[in-house]
Amino acid sequence: MDSDILLQLNNITVVYSDVIQVLRGVSLAVRERQIVSLLGSNGAGKTTTLKAVSGLLKPENGKVTDGTISYEDKTVQNLSPEEITRKGIIQVLEGRQPFKYLTVEENLKVGTATRWGKPYRKDLEMVYNYFPRLKERRKNLAGYCSGGELQMLVMGRALMAHPKLLLLDEPSLGLAPLVVQEIFRIIVKINEEQQTTIVLVEQNASMALGIAHYGYVMENGKIVMEGRAGDLQKNPDIKEFYLGMGAAGAKSYKDVKAYKRRKRWL
């Protein structure tokens, strides 16, 4: 095994409420300081994969029943979220979940829970540096911020914890294209400047592959394809079904095959 692998999922199976199997043998590796994107349709198991890593399956009555998750060469599957966050893995939940009745700055302060009592002034400044908009709104209740501001807020909140591994679940969800570009620019900046390893779950495949180093495609609780982001972008299947660049034109015979391929993706 390479020494620069930070996170390794080895053939994991996840079962909810002891009966519903969601992941059927997912294996993937995340190298240090890389951005790895995880693509797939709705219900493919992307979010469950992230939650298996961050320990957030537990409150939902889910469990890793088989396989191993190793992080910094130690197994971490089924640990509690309190333990996992203290090892430096922070997940940013899908759908932006701010603390609505706390101000923006108080939201950021909750990000220091993993190292309670330590000074955090510098980190606040760092976050305000990445997201100047948050500084303007720091006294406002989070519940009254716009979607873009909230996405910045929840990412900033996670940064306050000094994560080594940041799990981002659909940061572009429901945001205007310009805001999405801004968010992705900042993700790259965080990866480069803070040396944070990032796992990015996305529906916006072209954006995600545009900034990632490596990519995985999931379907029905399994990884069906993986490769360097550049290679994936060139892959005809990905091009057609994810990037919407289907080679239009006369391909009468291929239509049949395309149906089969399509079935696999959608």
Next chain:
Amino acid sequence: MDFFLQLLVNGICIGFLYGISAMGFVMIFKSSSVVNFAHGELLAAGAFLFLALVTWANLPVPAAFLLTLAGTFILGFVIERLFLRPLIGEPLIEVVMLTIGLASILKGAMLLIWGGNLHNYPDFLPEGLGLHFGAVSIPPVYTTSILISILFLLLFGLFFKFSSQGIYMRSVADNQTAALSLGVHVKKVFALSWAIAALVAGMSGIVLGIINGINVHELSAIGLKVFPVVILGGLDSIGGAIIGGLIIGLLETFTGGYISTSLRDVIPYIALVVILLIRPYGLFGLVEIERV
């Protein structure tokens, strides 16, 4: 006019006490959505612990007061650890049944030790604390109760607004999953809110004991009066608990003074029904922030 002013002062003092007792109840509900039916028993436990320390152990009053606060804090902590924690994630009705059972156990234990008679604290409040404005006089107990209430309110206000632990507690009340994802120790937050709630309850139990004497049945009945107070103020608003307390306190004393003392104990519940009809989430309850 003097009679009116006297009633007003009494009402405010009683109201503050109700508000403070309700504060502990709100704190538990806010952080863990548990409706605590054993709140009255926690009040009584504080009052009796103080009695034991003052009369049996013969401790000086300030020391006994601080020890009682520490004792009730630990009691709340232990209750959460032993009884509530195993039920995290279980249906709400089971948790509510548990607090009812807890109420019986606590009440039974206190009846066993102290019996159902009325006990009294030795007189220890200095006469100088009493205030007189013309015909209106405020007895020392009432001044003390107001001073203590305001002090505690201020302390808790600062705690929740500025301390990290306070902010973590509010974050859990706001969005538990998000708090978990950031590594907030949700179980510690539950334990802390039970401990603080028991402490506040114990403190108001002592003050109520000074005013009315200490009796298991009466003190635990006040736990029931917490319901009109918190529903009036909004189940999840600490400030609302205080204002709800003041309204109920004033209603009670005015009804008792002008109409009849037997109606006094009913009026809070009538107010409860009216409020539920008009504003089901209470006067100061959170109106859900909705983004469109």
